[in-house]
Amino acid sequence: MEALVNQLPIGLSIGAVLLLVALGLTFTFGQMGVINMAHGEFIMAGAYTAFLLQDLLLALPAAFLVAGLMGLILERAAIRHFYGRPLDTLLLTWGVSLVLQQLARDLFGAPNVQVAAPPWLTGAIGILPYNRLFILALAVAGVVAVWAYLGHTRQGRRTQAVVQNRQLAATSGIDTGRVDMLTFFIGSGLAGVAGVALTLIGPVGPALGTYYIVDAFLVVVAGGLGQLRGAVLAAAGLGLLNSYAEFWSDASLAKVIVFAAVIAFLQVRPQGMFVLRSRALT
């Protein structure tokens, strides 16, 4: 029974990890419709930033900048030439992801590296260790920041305008190219922040991104494209489902159950939990 109760906070903390890796994707995939397979490698870049700095709090803003700039360069140099061609973008960014993985292997070596967790994160409240609580708090802070940015800043409202109707936004004098650039910067930067958090609980190596990319897309698709509340609910739901499914079966079967559940759900609601009515990039 105790184990069963324990699975509830565990599920929420799994959900927090999912939300954190998916938050950046709600921007690049959700808002802009770009299937960015290199999103995982921006997470990896954030993790390696934490490795280089070996200071968690310093690494968070630094990783945001590093991953954000990588995203910016990718958007300006390549992706913007492929807007409206999702399959080409998919192949392009998948290639970029392979290049970035090999680059990490050449720069830092193939074996995993170690990021020392700060001593103040040692300990636990009940079943949840401090480092899990930190990730939970970071995910909440990330959601609040994204919500505030989109809804309550000038730039955020411009972003929403471009998502809802690109042509009209452009004729209203919004520089849509600039908005795309900034959206990609923020989305990629958030991936970097997630990477820093993941060093607390997982391996730090060239393949890091590949372990999270599928889960991240799953959350965004189940939640509904461009929907922050959808992503939050989907992450929490998938986290809990994962936690209890694994508890009653095993890790391999839990993955099957989660995927089957998402597929079944998308049969009923093909556009995810929440649907954005828009004339977005098509």
Add this chain to the structure above:
Amino acid sequence: MRIPHAILSGVLVISVAACSGTQSGTAPSEAAGGSEIKVGLLHSLSGTMAISEVTVRDAELLAIEEINKAGGVLGKKLVPVVEDGASDWPTFAEKATKLIRQDKVATVFGGWTSASRKAMLPVFERYKALLWYPVQYEGLESSPYIFYTGATTNQQIIPGLDYLKEQGKKKIFLVGSDYVFPRTANKIIKAYAAANGMEILGEEYTPLGHTEYSTLVNKVTQAKPEAVFNTLNGDSNVAFFKQLKSAGATAESMPVLSVSIAEEEVKGIGVDNIAGQPVAWNYYQTTDNPANTAFVKAFKDTYGQDKVTSDPMEAGYNAVYLWAEAAKKAGTVEVEAVKKAAGGIALERPEGLVTIDGETQHMYKTARIGIVQPDGLIKQVWDSGKPIKPDPYLKGYPWASGLAQG
């Protein structure tokens, strides 16, 4: 009409000549003649397994270099032909075929995962070529064209269980990655436990590359085992040990005995997360032996002072020396002669005395249990006293009867 024919046949003659020309050009470097012997090295140099296999290739290259410096084999220099298996099992089979048929290598050193070995096995048996496989594995195999220089189960897993039994650990939890090695190993462990009054409290598998261990850690800590037997492989170990430690589990209260974590992996997991935990192997960088002192020094001098040496690296390094010794004894690098000469060859290696068992083509090896130290190296706390005779089918263990079939 005639003229084009003449031109055509002329072209044909020239191209045939050119073909045979290139063929005779490579002939002197083939196994039989010339001043060189080609040997193949086939490991994953890219992809998910590169992390481990690159270090084995490095150790094998070091052995080749050392042998060449000492005069080579049968008066000829060894020339390594290095191929990339790319962590992809069909690629291993394809590259093995290329090394055998095209490069005509005298022998191949290669593989890491059981899947790559299983993919290469039919190729080597078909062409009657020789493979030296350098990693501990799940046993239940004995191909006439493979020499196994890593441990089989009775030289690593069973001694690991003997150690836990000696420590008075009776309630065990099994954690492993979901593929052939952990599942076979756990079958053996369960049979051992049944025969030795141990209780298996749980058996859990996670997919390769799995990184979310909070549920599994909850299951393990709720079951309250006295020890965990860990057959996780690769990056999962990092996530498992980090999350186990932050859940408050310690090596004192619940030791986790691992069979896939060596010096190289300790660095990536983070010493803080695994210090004090036991591991089972046949060799450690700290193994006290003049041959090992020389090996560690040579490896660091060649590849960098921050590099560590591990069991699979040492087994790969040994493989080259053992093959060279067999070729010298046979007086040729011809496969059947080398196989015949190999049985009974005994060499002092970094892990101590290694003897080739001619019947199974496995090695006699000393089993060792070590504890991960705060400096990242592993200190031996227990050994089997003498090299253990390899028994891949566990014929010498009555409780294991029936495992080979299932």
